[in-house]
Amino acid sequence: MGQATSRTLVLGIGNILWADEGFGVRAVEEFHRRYRVPDDVTILDGGTQGLYLVNFLQEHDRLLVFDAIDYGLEPGTLKIVRDDEVPKFTGAKKMSLHQTGFQEVLSAADLLGAYPRELALIGCQPLDLEDWGGPLTGPARDALEPALAAAVALLAEWGIAVESRADAAEPLLANDIDFAAYERRVG
Numbered sequence: 001m002g003q004a005t006s007r008t009l010v011l012g013i014g015n016i017l018w019a020d021e022g023f024g025v026r027a028v029e030e031f032h033r034r035y036r037v038p039d040d041v042t043i044l045d046g047g048t049q050g051l052y053l054v055n056f057l058q059e060h061d062r063l064l065v066f067d068a069i070d071y072g073l074e075p076g077t078l079k080i081v082r083d084d085e086v087p088k089f090t091g092a093k094k095m096s097l098h099q100t101g102f103q104e105v106l107s108a109a110d111l112l113g114a115y116p117r118e119l120a121l122i123g124c125q126p127l128d129l130e131d132w133g134g135p136l137t138g139p140a141r142d143a144l145e146p147a148l149a150a151a152v153a154l155l156a157e158w159g160i161a162v163e164s165r166a167d168a169a170e171p172l173l174a175n176d177i178d179f180a181a182y183e184r185r186v187g
Contacts, residue, residue: 005040006117008160009060010151011053013046013067013102019134020068020075020126026136027066027122027147032172034148035162041155045172050105057109062158063116064151067102068140069123076139077125078146080154086121120154122147 012028015021025045032043042060046053057063069089071079081089087106109115124147127137135141152162 006062006158007060008041008062008064008155008158009056009116010037010041010043010064010155011046011056011066012044013048013053013065015048017133019128019131020124020137020140022068022136023124023126023140023143023147024065024067027124027144027151029172030144031066031148031151033169034165035152036165037155037162038160041160043172050102051108053102053105054108054112054114057105057116058112058114061117063119064154065102065119065121066147066151067121067123068126069121071123071125073125074139075125075127075137076143078143078150079123079125080150081121081123083119086119089121089123118158122150122154 010028010031012024012026012031014024014026016025025047028043028045037043042056044056046056065086069079071077071089073079079089087103106115106119124140124143127139128134131137136144155162
């Protein structure tokens with residue numbers, strides 16, 4: 001497959017075991033539940049996979065990421081950053097291991113000549129990251145709806161139309177990515 005067609009990855013990262021740190025995963029799951037996307041768009045729960053995600057970046061030239069980011073704002077505030085701004089924010093918080101991992105993912109993709117041509121981060125200011133096993137807090141839960149709306153608008157800007165689903169969605173690849181099955185599907 002040549003570069004003629006553009007491939008887009010919609011990615012959620014985070015750790016669902018740490019309250020609001022799971023925002024990105026919950027957002028991408030909800031996006032997948034609600035919307036059907038064209039064949040050239042992949043929706044992925046990246047969990048805490050870190051550098052393994054470089055494999056996915058190599059196959060896509062646009063990347064939209066949902067994540068919890070500590071911007072120092074009111075809890076539940078959404079902030080959207082684009083392109084060159086994204087790495088500054090993915091390295092800004094030191095609240096979890098996966099986050100520095102994602103900055104490394106972008107650096108590794110860059111070294112491999114696979115840096116996304118277009119990149120957008122939809123980040124939610126967390127309230128609680130210490131509640132082991134706890135659900136999303138109210139402010140983070142309330143941010144899901146505007147985060148999904150922002151994703152649909154960004155994708156539209158990239159020329160990608162999504163449709164509301166009338167049917168039940170197949171489950172997403174979960175945090176434990178089955179790479180063998182993934183490679184069979186893509187290969």
